[in-house]
Amino acid sequence: MKEIEVVAAIIYFEDKILCVQRPENKLTYISEKFEFPGGKVENGESLNDALYRELKEELNFIPIIMDELYLTVNHQYPDFKLIMHVFKCLSDKSEIQLNEHISSQWLSLENLKKLDWAAADIPIVNRLIEHG
Ligand SMILES: Nc1nc2c([nH]c(=O)n2[C@H]2C[C@H](O)[C@@H](COP(=O)(O)OP(=O)(O)OP(=O)(O)O)O2)c(=O)[nH]1
Incomplete structure (x- = not known):
């Protein structure tokens, strides 16, 4: 089975977290689901470099x-x-540019569960709610 290595960012602005919605996709289980911004790690790239590159591309x-x-x-x-691989990040502003996603929301921890998350994100959301 194919393996995909991805980096993603939990971006905080004050006490809110950036949640972004994926576009339509033929894979129904990720189509229009909410996720944390990020993407695939390229060959030879460090996780930090991949995160910087993806966040620049997407936002x-x-x-x-x-x-x-x-x-x-x-x-x-x-x-x-x-x-x-998930990293916590800080933003000093709430204005963001969406280059690839179809919508975004800044949500506080208690509201995270209201979104329709990609299945892989559920453990992240649960950990954030339990431990911050
Ligand atoms: N970035 C990100 N991807 C996630 C999350 N949850 C989740 O299941 N994924 C999955 C969806 C995709 O299958 C994969 C990320 O690949 P992607 O297609 O967004 O990556 P990419 O930007 O490098 O895209 P591309 O170059 O292949 O078009 O990881 C998440 O929270 N953030």
Whole structure:
């Protein structure tokens, strides 16, 4: 089974977290789902470099990375295995540019569960709600 390695960012502005919605996709289980911004790690790239590149591409955003690594999620989707490394970041503003996503919301922890998340993101959302 194909393996995909991805980096993703939990971006905080004050006490809110940036949640972004994926566009339509032939894979129904990720189509129009909410996720944390990020994307695939390229060959030979460090996780931090991948995160900087993806956030610049997707949001024109240069992150301040807060911690080494928040969590690595392993999730089996029907067509591939996802390995997703998640980092917490800070933003000093709430205005963001969406280059690839169809919508975004800044949500406080207690509202995160209201969104329709990609399945791999559920453990991240749960950990955030339980431990911040
Ligand atoms: N960035 C990100 N991807 C996620 C999350 N949850 C989740 O299941 N994924 C999955 C969806 C995709 O199958 C994969 C990310 O790949 P992508 O297609 O967005 O990556 P990319 O920007 O490098 O895209 P491309 O160059 O292949 O077009 O990880 C998440 O929270 N953030």
